[in-house]
Each structure stands twice: as structure tokens, then as C-alpha cells.
Amino acid sequence: MSWLLKAREFVAYHGIENIDLKNCVMECGCEACLGKSPNQISRSIENIAEHNLVQFKNFVGRREKSVINTFDAVLEEGTMAVVGDLHIGTPQSLWELCFSRLKQIKISHLVLLGYTFDFENGKPSLWEVTGFFRKLREIGVEVIPVLGCSDSSREGLLDALRELSLSEEPLKPQLLKPSPVRAEAVRSLLVFYTVAKEKAKVKLADGSVAIFRHGHDLGFGKKDHPEEIAGILHERKRPEDIYVIGHCHKSFLDPEKRVQY
Ligand SMILES: [Zn+2]
Numbered sequence: 669m670s671w672l673l674k675a676r677e678f679v680a681y682h683g684i685e686n687i688d689l690k691n692c693v694m695e696c697g698c699e700a701c702l703g704k705s706p707n708q709i710s711r712s713i714e715n716i717a718e719h720n721l722v723q724f725k726n727f728v729g730r731r732e733k734s735v736i737n738t739f740d741a742v743l744e745e746g747t748m749a750v751v752g753d754l755h756i757g758t759p760q761s762l763w764e765l766c767f768s769r770l771k772q773i774k775i776s777h778l779v780l781l782g783y784t785f786d787f788e789n790g791k792p793s794l795w796e797v798t799g800f801f802r803k804l805r806e807i808g809v810e811v812i813p814v815l816g817c818s819d820s821s822r823e824g825l826l827d828a829l830r831e832l833s834l835s836e837e838p839l840k841p842q843l844l845k846p847s848p849v850r851a852e853a854v855r856s857l858l859v860f861y862t863v864a865k866e867k868a869k870v871k872l873a874d875g876s877v878a879i880f881r882h883g884h885d886l887g888f889g890k891k892d893h894p895e896e897i898a899g900i901l902h903e904r905k906r907p908e909d910i911y912v913i914g915h916c917h918k919s920f921l922d923p924e925k926r927v928q929y
């Protein structure tokens with residue numbers, strides 16, 4: 669029965685390997701998955717169990733391994749917005765304005781392309797963290813967080829979580845009577861950065877694949893010329909893929925090379 673037990677943990681079989689579907693989406697053409705959408709398969713225990721059973725039978729019968737692709741998200745319909753470098757926690761951050769705009773354009777998916785919170789030069793307050801996640805839930809979209817330069821260090825996150833957990837008051841009463849607002853802020857921030865990855869691979873509605881990275885580790889500076897950066901990014905990817913980075917604080921799009929930042 670392990671095919672069912674594994675499905676209950678959102679684990680899918682792929683030959684003798686396992687795919688953890690808790691933080692990704694699987695596209696599979698096996699007889700159990702045929703005709704179902706990747707989101708349908710990956711978010712239902714029943715569908716994963718059926719897939720696992722087919723994979724198990726195929727494995728025992730020494731049949732050929734199914735072709736399975738995994739993505740961080742699969743956009744079947746709707747509109748995706750990509751937002752980088754919100755720098756929440758600094759006075760210059762325009763995150764509230766950004767949410768007003770996102771509300772107007774009615775999106776279904778939101779990629780947060782790194783540097784969402786600023787743990788290095790800023791100090792996200794309890795108000796900013798609760799406000800950000802409240803607004804995120806309000807617009808009710810699928811969120812795809814990517815790690816950036818100031819929000820990828822574990823120490824920075826830990827410091828921010830500690831700041832959010834504790835108020836100025838004496839510590840021992842806080843231990844006995846924790847604040848639900850602070851607990852919620854800590855939990856949301858922790859989940860957000862547990863979901864966040866260095867690179868997100870998203871299958872778009874037209875079948876093309878978009879790679880999202882913050883870009884701080886690619887060796888570019890803010891002073892580098894946009895055309896040059898586009899040229900280098902173009903060489904690093906498959907020609908048909910779309911490469912999107914943040915970090916540069918400049919807007920640039922090359923539809924021919926399928927590079928954007
Ligand atoms: Zn399958």
C-alpha cells in the first residue's frame with residue numbers, strides 16, 4: 669500500500685525515484701495522468717495514488733519509464749505578474765502602491781522575483797509583514813517566491829523572525845501569553861521563505877517555459893549595459909525558454925532573445 673501512503677504525503681513515484689509534490693507541480697503522460705492537468709494531478713492525493721499505482725505496475729512489469737517533467741508552477745490560464753525588488757522594510761519601498769496596481773490588473777499568478785523583504789538594509793516591521801501577507805491573501809493568487817540578494821541568508825531571516833516574535837515588553841510574560849498577531853506574522857514569513865527557491869521554472873499557458881531568477885549571483889552589476897546582460901543571459905538558456913531576472917532595477921525586454929528584467 670505504499671503507493672497510497674506516499675500519495676498521502678504528496679510524493680509521486682518515478683521509477684525508483686520519488687518526486688516531492690509539496691513544493692512543485694508534475695506533468696506526466698502515464699495512463700493514470702493522461703487527460704488530467706498538471707495542477708489537477710499534483711494537488712490531489714487520489715490522482716497521485718492512481719499515478720503511483722500505474723508507476724508501480726510498470727516498474728514490476730519492466731515497462732518503459734514514463735516521461736515526467738516538474739515545474740514550480742504551471743499556468744494553465746490567466747495572467748501572471750512578475751515583481752522584483754520590493755525591499756519591504758526600507759522607507760523607499762513601494763510595496764503598497766504595487767499591491768494597488770496588482771489589484772487593478774486582476775492577475776492569477778504572481779512571481780516575487782527576490783529581494784521581497786530587505787533583511788540587510790531594512791528591518792521589516794510587524795505592521796509591514798502582516799500587511800503584506802494580508803494583501804497577498806486578499807488578491808488570492810498563486811504566489812511563486814524567488815530568493816534574492818538580501819533575503820536569501822538564513823541569519824537575516826532568523827533575525828527578522830526574532831524581531832517579529834518579541835515586543836519591547838519584559839520577555840517572560842510574552843512566553844506565557846504569546847501574541848497571535850506576532851505568531852501569524854512569523855508563520856507567514858517562515859512559510860514564504862520555505863517555499864522560495866533560488867530559481868523558479870514555470871510552464872506558461874502557451875507551452876513555453878520561463879525561468880525566473882533574481883540574478884545577483886550571475887555576476888552582473890547595476891551599471892552593466894542592458895544589451896550586454898541580455899546577450900549573456902541568452903547564451904545561458906535554451907533558445908525557446910524565457911529568462912527573467914530582477915536585481916538590476918532597470919526595465920528591459922528583448923522579445924527576440926526572450927530575455928526580460
Ligand atoms: Zn502519471
Ligand SMILES: [Zn+2]
Pocket residue numbers: 783816817818882884914915916
Ligand atoms: Zn538584488
